[in-house]
Amino acid sequence: MKIAVVSESPIDEAAIKILVDKIVGSESEMASLRARPNGWAKIFEVLPGIINTLHYGTDVEALVVVVDSDESPPHQKSHDQSQLTNPECRLCRLRDTVRVVLTKAKPMPNRASLKTALASPYQLLRLGTAVALTLT
Amino acid sequence: MIKSIHFRNFKALRDATLPLGPFTLIVGPNGSGKSTAMQGLTFVRRGGQYDFDRIQSAGLDATQTVEVTVTWVEGGRELSIGAELTHSYDRKLTSATRTSSLRDDADELLDDSLDQALSRFRVYSFNAEAIARAAEINSTPELSQDGSGLASVLDDLSGQEPDRFDALNKELQRWLPEFDRILFETPTKGMKAFQLRTAVGHYKYSAADLSQGTLFTVALLTLAYLTEPPAIVCFEEPDHGIHPRLLREIQEGMYRLAFPDDYGANRQPVQVIATTHSPYLLDLYKEHPEQIVIAEKTEQGARFERLSERPHIAEILEGAPLGDIWFSGVLGGVPANT
Numbered sequence: 001m002k003i004a005v006v007s008e009s010p011i012d013e014a015a016i017k018i019l020v021d022k023i024v025g026s027e028s029e030m031a032s033l034r035a036r037p038n039g040w041a042k043i044f045e046v047l048p049g050i051i052n053t054l055h056y057g058t059d060v061e062a063l064v065v066v067v068d069s070d071e072s073p074p075h076q077k078s079h080d081q082s083q084l085t086n087p088e089c090r091l092c093r094l095r096d097t098v099r100v101v102l103t104k105a106k107p108m109p110n111r112a113s114l115k116t117a118l119a120s121p122y123q124l125l126r127l128g129t130a131v132a133l134t135l136t
Numbered sequence: 137m138i139k140s141i142h143f144r145n146f147k148a149l150r151d152a153t154l155p156l157g158p159f160t161l162i163v164g165p166n167g168s169g170k171s172t173a174m175q176g177l178t179f180v181r182r183g184g185q186y187d188f189d190r191i192q193s194a195g196l197d198a199t200q201t202v203e204v205t206v207t208w209v210e211g212g213r214e215l216s217i218g219a220e221l222t223h224s225y226d227r228k229l230t231s232a233t234r235t236s237s238l239r240d241d242a243d244e245l246l247d248d249s250l251d252q253a254l255s256r257f258r259v260y261s262f263n264a265e266a267i268a269r270a271a272e273i274n275s276t277p278e279l280s281q282d283g284s285g286l287a288s289v290l291d292d293l294s295g296q297e298p299d300r301f302d303a304l305n306k307e308l309q310r311w312l313p314e315f316d317r318i319l320f321e322t323p324t325k326g327m328k329a330f331q332l333r334t335a336v337g338h339y340k341y342s343a344a345d346l347s348q349g350t351l352f353t354v355a356l357l358t359l360a361y362l363t364e365p366p367a368i369v370c371f372e373e374p375d376h377g378i379h380p381r382l383l384r385e386i387q388e389g390m391y392r393l394a395f396p397d398d399y400g401a402n403r404q405p406v407q408v409i410a411t412t413h414s415p416y417l418l419d420l421y422k423e424h425p426e427q428i429v430i431a432e433k434t435e436q437g438a439r440f441e442r443l444s445e446r447p448h449i450a451e452i453l454e455g456a457p458l459g460d461i462w463f464s465g466v467l468g469g470v471p472a473n474t
Contacts, residue, residue: 006464033464042460049452049461056448105451 004031004054006047007066008039016064020117031060040067040090044097051101055114062115065094069120090120137209137407138177138253138368142218144203145193146179147172150437155445157427159394162411162440163418163462164431165471169438170411173431174259174370176204180219181254185229188221193437198223205235208250215246253407256367260359264377267351268343270329283355287330287343290358291320297363304361309335311353311385318354330354348377353385360392363403369393371410380416387420415459422458425449430462430469443467 001024005016013032020028033050035042047065054060067090075091085092098116105113138156143149148169154162154176162170178184179191192202205218219232238247259281267283277288294301301318309316316335320328321342331340332350343351356374359365374386392399393406412418421428428443443449446467453461461467 004466031465033466035460035464046456046460046464048454049456050464050466052448052452052454053446053461053466056451057446106448 001026001028001062002031002058002060003028003062003064004033004050004058004060005064005066006033006035006043006050007064008035008043008068012066016066020064040070043067044093047094047097048101051098051114052105055102055105055111056108059111060114061112062117063098064117064119065098066119066121067094069122072120074122075120091118094118094120137405138250139207139209139214141173141176141180142203142205142207143169143173143176145196145200146176146202146204147191147193148433148438149173149176150193152437152439154440155429155442156407156409158405159390159408159427160410160429161418161421161427162409162429162431163413164411164438164469165433166413167438168431168433168469169440170431171372172438173440174372174409177206177254177257177368177370178259179204179221179232180206180217181257185231186221187228188223188230191221192223202232203235206250206254208246208253210246210249213242213246215243215250217247217250253367257370258366258368259370259372260355260374261372262352262355262376264348264351267355268329268346270323270327273326273328279355279359283351286355286358287320287328289362290318290330291328293358293361294318294320300361300363304357307357307361308332308354311357311382312350315341315350349379349382352377353382356386356389360389365393365403365406367404368407369409371408373412373414374410375412375414375417383414383417384420387417415457415463417459418462419457419459422453425453425458428458430467432468433472441468 003020005013007013007016017030035046054063069090072090073086073088075089079086079089079092095118098118102113137158140156141154143152148167149172154173164170202221203218205216207214207216216237218235220235221230221232224230261281263282267286269284271285271288273288273291277285277292279285279289305317314334315332317333319331319333319340321331323329330343332346333340375383378386390408390410392401394408396403396405426444430441430443432439462469
């Protein structure tokens with residue numbers, strides 16, 4: 001499977017590759033795309049162009065986007081209902097951005113719609129602290 | 137104008153065509169053939185001897201010839217002129233053989249035009265120390281590849297074309313508002329050096345005391361104001377050492393050379409080819425994908441593609457700055473992932 005990955009660091013990419021290969025069940029062919037140094041904000045700026053390039057000009061089948069959540073509010077299950085989408089939640093924003101671009105994209109002959117996997121994970125340390133606090 | 141250059145077995149360019157326009161900005165990773173392409177023009181120019189082993193792409197046998205073909209277009213007609221280098225078992229250095237698609241007298245005229253343009257082709261890769269150096273005064277001063285000779289060129293312009301020199305000073309004030317005038321000093325007899333005068337206080341700064349970015353800016357601006365600049369100019373990383381806020385001026389300087397009518401300059405257009413690694417410079421060309429060429433390294437050798445020829449380029453460029461999209465790697469022309 002041909003996959004493009006957009007993330008904020010090469011370390012993320014290495015981890016994503018392992019995860020994707022496990023999920024897909026085979027060694028994927030992965031193109032790593034990078035945002036100009038400015039973190040998550042740049043990724044949101046450049047994402048429409050990336051999606052359009054992949055859709056119109058390549059045979060890449062899936063796009064994985066991972067954006068750090070930093071101090072943004074964590075994604076809640078309730079956000080998944082369209083009317084409760086939180087604009088501050090980066091996962092919600094990612095989903096919105098991708099949905100808008102893919103909805104506008106013209107269908108291409110012999111090409112299925114680009115599959116996407118989006119994530120905005122919390123730092124492990126914060127997650128660990130949250131878990132520890134919950135446990136206590 | 138050169139419409140394209142085709143390379144075969146020429147260093148990193150095993151089989152590649154570089155499309156060119158009045159202005160072309162080539163972006164790509166190191167080693168993607170940007171500078172090699174410029175050497176190709178020198179190769180096609182008559183004369184010169186070459187070490188076949190150093191020119192031929194690596195890994196080929198000696199029977200594979202090296203070819204560079206330039207396609208020139210003028211008045212709706214096209215002519216291809218090339219140079220071909222074959223291996224010699226007798227000599228280390230060999231001359232390239234001229235090839236051409238000449239058919240009639242009209243082609244002869246095109247051939248002359250191309251020859252003249254190639255003889256007036258210059259590659260500029262500026263060096264601050266060279267630009268600042270005092271230059272010998274002579275009747276035909278010329279800006280060298282590294283920018284040396286600038287003082288002499290400016291001195292000649294101030295004497296021969298005072299109006300043009302004044303216009304250059306005015307533009308300099310716009311680009312670098314801290315300065316208002318180019319002045320000269322004579323360090324030794326027959327030599328000239330230039331200075332910049334500050335707008336406030338009229339202090340004089342010798343070229344040797346100016347920053348690299350300031351010197352590069354003055355050199356590029358000077359070229360744009362010459363009465364007879366070279367016919368074809370290549371700038372290797374014109375943004376090098378320049379503050380990102382000055383990049384629009386650098387773009388303007390290159391456009392002034394390429395599109396003189398748009399600036400009210402009464403002279404022939406210069407065909408400009410520039411290379412860059414700067415997403416900031418690239419940002420300025422979003423409205424002109426036809427001026428951008430992406431250079432890409434592949435296993436089969438380097439190759440070039442004009443950005444405007446990408447399918448659905450309007451949709452691709454929608455929303456995000458061009459520099460960002462290029463930097464992401466999705467357009468190609470970036471270093472391989474590490």
